[in-house]
Amino acid sequence: MLSVVDLKKSFGDLTVFDGFSLTVPRGGFTALVGPSGCGKSTLFDVLTGVVAKDNGEISWLGETVCHLGKKAAYMQQKDLLLPWLSLLDNALLPTRISGRNEGSSEKALYLFHRLGLQGFEHYPPRKVSGGMRQRCALVRTLMFEHELVLLDEPLSALDAITRRSLQSHLLLLQSEFEKTILMITHDVEEALLLADEVLVLTPFPMDVRERIALDSSKPRKGSEQGLLEIKEHVLEELQGEL
Amino acid sequence: MTRSNIISLTIILVILSTWELACRGLSVPDFILPAPTQILGVAIFQSHILLPHAAVTALEIVLGIFLALFIALPLATVMFSHPSIEQALSPFLVVSQAIPVFALAPLLVIWLGYGIASKVLMAAVIIFFPITVSLLEGYKNCGTEYVMLFRLMGAGFWDTMRLLYWPWALPFFFSGLKVGVTVATIGAVIGEWVGAQRGLGYLMIQANARLNVDMVFAAILWLSAMGLAMWVFVGFMERKFIYWNRWS
Numbered sequence: 001m002l003s004v005v006d007l008k009k010s011f012g013d014l015t016v017f018d019g020f021s022l023t024v025p026r027g028g029f030t031a032l033v034g035p036s037g038c039g040k041s042t043l044f045d046v047l048t049g050v051v052a053k054d055n056g057e058i059s060w061l062g063e064t065v066c067h068l069g070k071k072a073a074y075m076q077q078k079d080l081l082l083p084w085l086s087l088l089d090n091a092l093l094p095t096r097i098s099g100r101n102e103g104s105s106e107k108a109l110y111l112f113h114r115l116g117l118q119g120f121e122h123y124p125p126r127k128v129s130g131g132m133r134q135r136c137a138l139v140r141t142l143m144f145e146h147e148l149v150l151l152d153e154p155l156s157a158l159d160a161i162t163r164r165s166l167q168s169h170l171l172l173l174q175s176e177f178e179k180t181i182l183m184i185t186h187d188v189e190e191a192l193l194l195a196d197e198v199l200v201l202t203p204f205p206m207d208v209r210e211r212i213a214l215d216s217s218k219p220r221k222g223s224e225q226g227l228l229e230i231k232e233h234v235l236e237e238l239q240g241e242l
Numbered sequence: 243m244t245r246s247n248i249i250s251l252t253i254i255l256v257i258l259s260t261w262e263l264a265c266r267g268l269s270v271p272d273f274i275l276p277a278p279t280q281i282l283g284v285a286i287f288q289s290h291i292l293l294p295h296a297a298v299t300a301l302e303i304v305l306g307i308f309l310a311l312f313i314a315l316p317l318a319t320v321m322f323s324h325p326s327i328e329q330a331l332s333p334f335l336v337v338s339q340a341i342p343v344f345a346l347a348p349l350l351v352i353w354l355g356y357g358i359a360s361k362v363l364m365a366a367v368i369i370f371f372p373i374t375v376s377l378l379e380g381y382k383n384c385g386t387e388y389v390m391l392f393r394l395m396g397a398g399f400w401d402t403m404r405l406l407y408w409p410w411a412l413p414f415f416f417s418g419l420k421v422g423v424t425v426a427t428i429g430a431v432i433g434e435w436v437g438a439q440r441g442l443g444y445l446m447i448q449a450n451a452r453l454n455v456d457m458v459f460a461a462i463l464w465l466s467a468m469g470l471a472m473w474v475f476v477g478f479m480e481r482k483f484i485y486w487n488r489w490s
Contacts, residue, residue: 050390070396080391084409084486093405097397124489144395 007056031191034201073144131162151183285460306365361433369422376418380411
């Protein structure tokens with residue numbers, strides 16, 4: 001279980017969050033939804049250790065840690081593929097750096113196959129579409145040995161069609177590789193389609209306004225009546241914050 | 243041939259033909275300003291004189307480049323990995339460029355002698371600066387998100403250097419190197435002017451004293467050709483090293 005208790009971070013007079021807590025059960029998928037500028041990215045910066053927390057406790061699988069850097073895989077809106085490496089070499093970067101190369105090429109090739117990237121292993125990133133680059137970034141994220149995955153708006157740069165197919169890939173791969181996922185997004189529908197639990201956030205200081213637990217039936221359809229009602233409700237809440 | 247090529251060729255032809263016609267029409271003496279055809283004749287038909295001197299100058303420049311690389315690569319890397327060292331060293335770097343190389347030349351010749359060592363060092367002093375500065379700039383230009391990704395992968399400094407910073411900085415490095423090789427001739431030639439027994443700079447001083455102005459111009463022509471050749475070679479190496487630019 002990932003647990004964050006009473007986390008505090010401020011920059012000068014600006015308190016981004018104070019007493020912020022959340023838990024993600026092992027194997028769970030929690031999404032954080034909030035208006036832009038509410039401090040979601042700062043939360044990820046604190047979790048990954050890019051900036052130091054002022055106060056509070058972060059623990060993963062019962063072990064209290066300073067931050068989750070080196071314990072979590074991380075994926076964001078930009079694919080961050082290196083132009084001087086082929087798609088396959090980009091995907092193999094985490095294992096190449098950690099030195100655990102055994103079986104890594106097989107795993108990567110399998111994932112390329114699963115995500116429809118077979119035949120493009122040796123292509124340079126610049127020669128393939130944005131959707132393919134993001135799929136490659138997803139493969140790289142799964143190549144991390146870590147069970148915990150932090151997703152920072154991972155699909156928001158993609159067009160609607162590509163995004164939809166990647167969402168279903170993400171779900172399948174989560175259950176297949178038993179990953180625990182914490183995702184931040186401003187796409188309410190995406191959060192409702194993918195997550196087991198959605199936390200609606202309020203800004204200044206950031207806090208959880210509402211927890212929405214979703215039933216475990218996946219994949220869900222965006223057109224389901226129940227989901228549409230929740231989406232409308234969440235959007236109203238978020239608009240009320242602005 | 244592209245439009246810009248045609249334009250530059252036209253400009254050259256206009257300048258050269260005006261020069262040629264002026265020399266012939268106004269009967270300018272050779273020891274004041276020789277005509278372009280005469281300079282070309284000397285550059286080609288007296289190449290047995292020019293070649294040994296050009297070889298010495300070329301050797302000085304090439305060794306100067308290697309010495310500059312030998313200093314600049316570790317220096318830029320250390321300065322990048324330790325910002326305190328960068329802060330401590332940058333005033334010295336600037337001073338090393340603020341002192342005119344002309345002022346150093348006589349001293350270096352006294353210290354290192356009339357051989358090639360003083361010229362190699364002069365060339366290196368000029369070249370290492372643009373290389374160091376541009377490489378350092380290239381390292382610093384690296385995207386912070388990429389650096390963070392490498393940190394989350396648990397990469398140490400040398401892994402990050404090898405896989406991220408170095409390839410990222412390569413285009414910067416090469417633009418610094420291009421600036422370096424084009425000004426490298428300055429260092430070598432000034433060194434030869436001050437005191438040498440061989441080299442194109444030495445040849446120019448000798449020819450100048452005898453009013454062999456056509457030979458002075460021929461030496462300048464050879465120097466320019468050498469500079470251009472080095473520029474082209476560095477461009478070739480750049481395309482070879484930055485292979486991913488050819489992919490798209």
